[in-house]
Amino acid sequence: MATLKDVARTAGVSVASVSRVLSNQPQVSDALREKVLAAAAHHSFRPNAVGRALRGTGTRTIGLVVSDLLNPFFTELARAVEDAAREAGYLMIVGNADERPEQQDLYVRTLLERQVDGLIVVPTVETSPLLREAADLEQHLVLLDRPASEVHAPLVSSDTSDAVSQLVDYLVTTGRQNIGVLAGPQYAGTAHQRLEAVREALARHGLDLPAERVWVGDYKRDSGRAQTRRMLDERTTPEALLVSNGRMALGVLDTLSHAPVEGSPLPGDLALAAIDDLDVFTLLRPSVTAIAQPTRELGRRAFGLLLDRIAGKPVESVRIPCTLHLRESTEPRRV
Amino acid sequence: MATLKDVARTAGVSVASVSRVLSNQPQVSDALREKVLAAAAHHSFRPNAVGRALRGTGTRTIGLVVSDLLNPFFTELARAVEDAAREAGYLMIVGNADERPEQQDLYVRTLLERQVDGLIVVPTVETSPLLREAADLEQHLVLLDRPASEVHAPLVSSDTSDAVSQLVDYLVTTGRQNIGVLAGPQYAGTAHQRLEAVREALARHGLDLPAERVWVGDYKRDSGRAQTRRMLDERTTPEALLVSNGRMALGVLDTLSHAPVEGSPLPGDLALAAIDDLDVFTLLRPSVTAIAQPTRELGRRAFGLLLDRIAGKPVESVRIPCTLHLRESTEPRRV
DNA sequence: CTGAAAGCGCTTACAG
DNA sequence: CTGAAAGCGCTTACAG
Numbered sequence: 001m002a003t004l005k006d007v008a009r010t011a012g013v014s015v016a017s018v019s020r021v022l023s024n025q026p027q028v029s030d031a032l033r034e035k036v037l038a039a040a041a042h043h044s045f046r047p048n049a050v051g052r053a054l055r056g057t058g059t060r061t062i063g064l065v066v067s068d069l070l071n072p073f074f075t076e077l078a079r080a081v082e083d084a085a086r087e088a089g090y091l092m093i094v095g096n097a098d099e100r101p102e103q104q105d106l107y108v109r110t111l112l113e114r115q116v117d118g119l120i121v122v123p124t125v126e127t128s129p130l131l132r133e134a135a136d137l138e139q140h141l142v143l144l145d146r147p148a149s150e151v152h153a154p155l156v157s158s159d160t161s162d163a164v165s166q167l168v169d170y171l172v173t174t175g176r177q178n179i180g181v182l183a184g185p186q187y188a189g190t191a192h193q194r195l196e197a198v199r200e201a202l203a204r205h206g207l208d209l210p211a212e213r214v215w216v217g218d219y220k221r222d223s224g225r226a227q228t229r230r231m232l233d234e235r236t237t238p239e240a241l242l243v244s245n246g247r248m249a250l251g252v253l254d255t256l257s258h259a260p261v262e263g264s265p266l267p268g269d270l271a272l273a274a275i276d277d278l279d280v281f282t283l284l285r286p287s288v289t290a291i292a293q294p295t296r297e298l299g300r301r302a303f304g305l306l307l308d309r310i311a312g313k314p315v316e317s318v319r320i321p322c323t324l325h326l327r328e329s330t331e332p333r334r335v
Numbered sequence: 336m337a338t339l340k341d342v343a344r345t346a347g348v349s350v351a352s353v354s355r356v357l358s359n360q361p362q363v364s365d366a367l368r369e370k371v372l373a374a375a376a377h378h379s380f381r382p383n384a385v386g387r388a389l390r391g392t393g394t395r396t397i398g399l400v401v402s403d404l405l406n407p408f409f410t411e412l413a414r415a416v417e418d419a420a421r422e423a424g425y426l427m428i429v430g431n432a433d434e435r436p437e438q439q440d441l442y443v444r445t446l447l448e449r450q451v452d453g454l455i456v457v458p459t460v461e462t463s464p465l466l467r468e469a470a471d472l473e474q475h476l477v478l479l480d481r482p483a484s485e486v487h488a489p490l491v492s493s494d495t496s497d498a499v500s501q502l503v504d505y506l507v508t509t510g511r512q513n514i515g516v517l518a519g520p521q522y523a524g525t526a527h528q529r530l531e532a533v534r535e536a537l538a539r540h541g542l543d544l545p546a547e548r549v550w551v552g553d554y555k556r557d558s559g560r561a562q563t564r565r566m567l568d569e570r571t572t573p574e575a576l577l578v579s580n581g582r583m584a585l586g587v588l589d590t591l592s593h594a595p596v597e598g599s600p601l602p603g604d605l606a607l608a609a610i611d612d613l614d615v616f617t618l619l620r621p622s623v624t625a626i627a628q629p630t631r632e633l634g635r636r637a638f639g640l641l642l643d644r645i646a647g648k649p650v651e652s653v654r655i656p657c658t659l660h661l662r663e664s665t666e667p668r669r670v
Numbered sequence: 671c672t673g674a675a676a677g678c679g680c681t682t683a684c685a686g
Numbered sequence: 687c688t689g690a691a692a693g694c695g696c697t698t699a700c701a702g
Contacts, residue, residue: 001472003679014689019681029687044472049448050394051679053385054694061449069417075410082404082431086438091445093428096417103421110426113384114396133379137336221614254618279556280615283589338695349673354697364671386695389678 002043011039022047053115061091062306063111065104067124067146067188069096071219071247073276073295074122077144080299081120088307090117097124099218105130112139118306123148125187140309144302146189154309155317156302157190160275161197163291163322164242167273167330168201171240174332176271177205180213180238182227182248188219194244194275213238217248224251240271240330246281249274249288271330275322286328294320337378346374357382388450396426397641398446400439402459402481402523404431406554406582408611408630409457412479415634416455423642425452432459434553440465447474453641458483460522475644479637481524489644490652491637492525495610496532498626498657499577502608502665503536506575509667511606512540515548515573517562517583523554529579529610548573552583559586575606575665581616584609584623606665610657621663629655 004022008015013032020028021036022045039045053059064081066074078094085092093116095107104124108131111119118140121131131151135141141153171179181198184191199209215231217223224243228251231237243249252272274281277292297320305315339357343350348367355363356371357380374380388394399416401409413429420427428451430442439459443466446454453475456466466486470476476488506514516533519526534544550566552558559578563586566572578584587607609616612627632655640650 004681005679015679016681016689016691017687020688023681027687032688044468046444046448048450048679049445050385050388050450051694052681054389054679054696055681056694057681059385070410070414072407072410075405075407079405079431086441091428091430091449093426095426096414106421109381110384113381114426115383115385137379250615250618257618257620280585280618283585283592283615283619285592285620339697340695350695351673351675351697352671355672358697362671367672383695386678387697389680389695390697391678392697 001048002045003048004045006043007036007039007045010042011035058117059115060089061093061114061116062303063093063095063107063114063116063119065095065097065107065111065119065121067097067099067104067122068219069094069098071245072278073246073293076295077122077299080296081303084300084303088303097122099124101125101128104128108134118142118310120144120302120306121148122146123151123189126189140306142302142306142309142315144298148189154305154315156298156305157317157319158293158298159319159321160194160291160293161200163324164194164197164275165201165204166324167242167289167291167326168198168205170326171271171330172202172205172207176239176332177207178213178239179207179209180215180231180236180241181209182215182217182224182241182243182252184244184248185216185218191219191244198242212236217244217251219245219248221247221251221254224248224253225255226251228252228255237270239269240273243272243274244276246274246276246278246290249276249290250278250280253284253288269333273330277325281327286331289327289330290325292323292325294322336383337380338383339380341378342371342374342380345377346370393452394450395424396428396449396451397638398428398430398442398449398451398454400430400432400442400446400454400456402432402434402439402457403554404429404433406580407613408581408628411630412457412634415631416638419635419638423638432457434459436460436463439463443469453477453645455479455637455641456483457481458486458524461524475641477637477641477644477650479633483524489640489650491633491640492652492654493628493633494654494656495529495626495628496535498659499529499532499610500536500539501659502577502624502626502661503533503540505661506606506608506665507537507540507542511574511667512542513548513574514542514544515550515566515571515576516544517550517552517559517576517578517587519579519583520551520553526554526579533577547571552579552586554580554583556582556586556589559583559588560590561586563587563590572605574604575608578607578609579611581609581611581613581625584611584625585613585615588619588623608665612660616662621666624662624665625660627658627660629657 004015004018008018021033082092097104120142122145135152143155183195215227273289275291277290281288308315339350339353343353356368417427432439455477457480470487478490518530550562608624610626612625616623643650
């Protein structure tokens with residue numbers, strides 16, 4: 001590949017002049033500009049961003065590390081961050097931690113070494129010494145979706161409590177008091193919050209959430225299947241089940257539709273709702289009630305905060321409320 | 336951030352020695368190694384990959400530009416490439432062209448400027464001067480999933496013809512001769528191939544595929560909805576419809592399930608099959624027959640070819656066959 | 671085994 | 687308006 005030097009030689013000018021022309025600096029004569037542009041075109045010159053970055057003007061690159069890129073929620077989140085980044089002239093590099101702390105740290109380390117101008121992380125686990133260190137070393141860091149303890153960085157997350165509260169109100173007032181939860185994994189900061197939101201909403205009706213009505217999965221589809229089998233085996237099926245994320249809900253549905261008893265128990269016997277709204281929920285029969293997260297808004301705000309941090313402005317954590325979509329899967333019994 | 340120079344100063348040695356220790360070169364004394372490691376730890380030293388890359392040892396980064404990252408097929412494809420890259424010690428940067436040629440070129444240009452060691456592209460359109468130029472300038476380029484004309488680069492793609500042939504055989508021998516196709520957009524190289532595969536399979540049975548039984552969408556869900564409405568309005572519904580990708584099939588299902596006539600026409604009246612197998616197809620009722628692409632294999636092979644190119648080995652294009660999954664949506668009429 | 675020095679491709683004060 | 691020169695952080699022949 002041709003370099004500035006090559007272009008300078010064919011144009012018969014200095015590399016400094018070539019650099020000025022190609023970076024659109026105003027103080028250059030038209031004659032010089034013309035010579036340089038012709039030479040650049042002749043060489044199919046493409047600037048080397050590595051050289052430029054080393055000089056210290058930043059890399060115009062941000063990193064995004066998500067906990068699981070195959071999860072459609074994170075795919076859409078990544079997409080929102082990417083759109084915002086591209087509009088602002090930044091390139092986004094995504095790393096997929098796949099819910100593995102070592103892999104998360106591998107990406108964080110790699111991205112820092114590549115001198116990204118800032119980093120957005122959906123923490124896989126609640127605690128990471130590397131993230132803590134990065135924040136303390138004044139790296140530009142923004143947390144997204146999930147909190148991470150002792151990491152001094154702003155967090156952009158969704159607030160499920162209002163929507164959960166509306167959902168619980170609806171279930172209880174239509175006769176379902178015996179409500180169970182398929183919660184997310186301990187290590188994910190969101191799992192705990194969502195569980196608490198249900199507990200508080202129930203408490204407002206004077207109801208409690210005993211341990212035998214809480215199952216725990218890992219946010220993947222298979223755990224939805226496994227926990228549902230356990231629930232059916234234990235004959236402890238509640239009247240309504242609130243599933244902490246979308247993919248587990250698919251697993252639940254899959255197992256219910258293959259349950260030993262002919263026919264699906266929905267919605268007659270078991271009302272079902274998910275936190276996290278998937279495209280397909282409207283296609284299934286019964287369609288699935290869900291709490292939709294403000295996904296694109298989350299991504300957009302996270303990038304906004306990061307830009308502010310890079311620009312040295314003060315930033316604060318942000319919480320954005322979710323929306324409840326009532327569908328067939330929570331309709332009251334017909335009796 | 337601390338640099339090699341800082342570490343050298345505190346260790347009381349030269350930067351060359353620090354570099355040698357930190358890159359695990361063998362010819363260093365234990366005493367020196369110890370001093371350097373201590374100093375590096377003291378500074379929380381993190382090597383600057385930009386400095387290293389400029390020196391000319393490559394960036395250990397590859398770029399992947401996909402035509403639409405929100406399409407689960409490409410998400411999984413990206414994931415497969417990422418896994419292969421990570422295992423080989425490479426970082427992958429994804430760019431999402433969103434089916435827009437200018438955006439594809441933006442990413443290709445940006446990635447080349449950042450000195451990626453190689454580039455894998457799912458071409459949004461059949462032709463791109465920039466891609467052609469990149470290939471001709473000896474950049475390491477591999478095309479994935481879709482061909483691009485006049486671009487001198489190897490292609491890794493899936494071969495649907497066998498699976499389509501099996502599917503058509505099944506439909507015809509079980510009494511469905513009037514077969515229609517919802518094809519993909521002209522600009523995608525795969526769309527044409529898939530349509531031809533159906534045409535050839537039908538020809539083997541002495542059947543043809545007239546223009547009035549071919550609808551054209553853009554691989555997105557909404558176009559599945561729109562074309563289905565057209566089909567219903569025109570009262571030209573065939574006995575079986577083969578949809579060229581998964582998301583359009585979801586749109587078709589959505590519209591059929593809301594069709595004016597009560598009840599879904601599946602599978603009694605209209606057999607449905609998709610090219611591209613989505614997770615949810617097994618959850619829907621009827622479950623949806625699909626031709627599954629060897630997604631992970633495609634991603635893995637593409638990265639393999641790229642590594643070979645980078646290593647200077649000769650590489651050839653690869654085609655990998657698809658697999659047919661017969662499900663309820665193509666079951667013969669019960670009559 | 672270790673160090674001094676050159677150089678990767680760029681940008682930007684500093685002169686003129 | 688233009689050029690010569692320094693320097694970003696690293697690696698690697700070249701000496702010793």
